[in-house]
Amino acid sequence: MTQHFATRQLRFFLTAPSPCPYLPGRDERKVFAHLPLSEGPSVNDSLTQVGFRRSQNIAYRPACDGCDACVSARIPVKGYPLGRSERRVLDRNEDLEGHLVEAEATMEQFDLLRRYLSARHASGGMADMTWPDYVAMVEDTAVRTHLIEYRTPSEDRGPGDLIACVLVDILHDGLSLVYSFYDPAPTRRSLGSFVILDHLRQAQAADLAFVYLGYWVSGSVKMAYKARFNPLEVLKPGGWRLLSQREREEI
Numbered sequence: 001m002t003q004h005f006a007t008r009q010l011r012f013f014l015t016a017p018s019p020c021p022y023l024p025g026r027d028e029r030k031v032f033a034h035l036p037l038s039e040g041p042s043v044n045d046s047l048t049q050v051g052f053r054r055s056q057n058i059a060y061r062p063a064c065d066g067c068d069a070c071v072s073a074r075i076p077v078k079g080y081p082l083g084r085s086e087r088r089v090l091d092r093n094e095d096l097e098g099h100l101v102e103a104e105a106t107m108e109q110f111d112l113l114r115r116y117l118s119a120r121h122a123s124g125g126m127a128d129m130t131w132p133d134y135v136a137m138v139e140d141t142a143v144r145t146h147l148i149e150y151r152t153p154s155e156d157r158g159p160g161d162l163i164a165c166v167l168v169d170i171l172h173d174g175l176s177l178v179y180s181f182y183d184p185a186p187t188r189r190s191l192g193s194f195v196i197l198d199h200l201r202q203a204q205a206a207d208l209a210f211v212y213l214g215y216w217v218s219g220s221v222k223m224a225y226k227a228r229f230n231p232l233e234v235l236k237p238g239g240w241r242l243l244s245q246r247e248r249e250e251i
Contacts, residue, residue: 010034010036013032029063032059035141053072054178073215073232075231092190096153099151104138105135109138112162112183113181115184116184145167146168164183166199167180173208175208177214231243
């Protein structure tokens with residue numbers, strides 16, 4: 001199938017079935033297209049609005065037979081009411097320093113990623129990621145993107161310890177969190193939630209409407225944390241709508 005963007009045509013392809021990483025006993029398939037180098041940002045914007053995600057220079061979305069559990073999710077940031085637990089997360093991480101850096105891979109980032117994957121996703125599809133794979137994930141792109149590094153306070157005028165990192169796309173209406181990883185050691189920081197909340201603040205400061213979280217998967221324990229953000233919009237066949245309280249209670 002093809003879809004028109006400006007003067008170009010995109011060619012879409014369908015992957016073969018493979019085991020679903022979120023729902024045991026099911027298979028997943030994806031439809032994907034290569035982002036054009038000359039129009040990457042605008043095409044990425046348009047495809048995100050209809051449920052695609054970006055990986056390097058590929059945009060993809062689920063196209064599973066008989067299953068529609070994966071839905072795109074985003075936080076509407078205007079007037080977002082921080083809950084008590086969310087304010088505590090922000091307070092606990094007030095000492096961290098966030099640095100916006102160019103989308104250039106470093107070995108320090110890769111070492112943190114390896115520790116994160118080994119502890120949190122040892123059986124996942126990214127568990128065997130190599131240094132060249134990581135470089136490609138960060139640098140092989142034609143869209144507006146950057147990294148945010150979160151570091152502990154420096155004690156000797158040098159950079160503090162890298163404790164979390166996130167690859168972020170800039171869309172016309174929001175920030176899309178492509179991939180985040182952090183120190184897996186148990187702490188009270190709740191770094192995964194903090195990264196999202198900090199980008200909510202960044203989007204508000206930049207007068208952007210949304211923070212895109214990727215896919216929320218009903219019934220998946222791995223993805224349940226996304227539904228804790230309230231309000232949360234999800235993409236259904238009729239368009240974007242608020243996730244209902246009933247849907248939250250069914251998780």
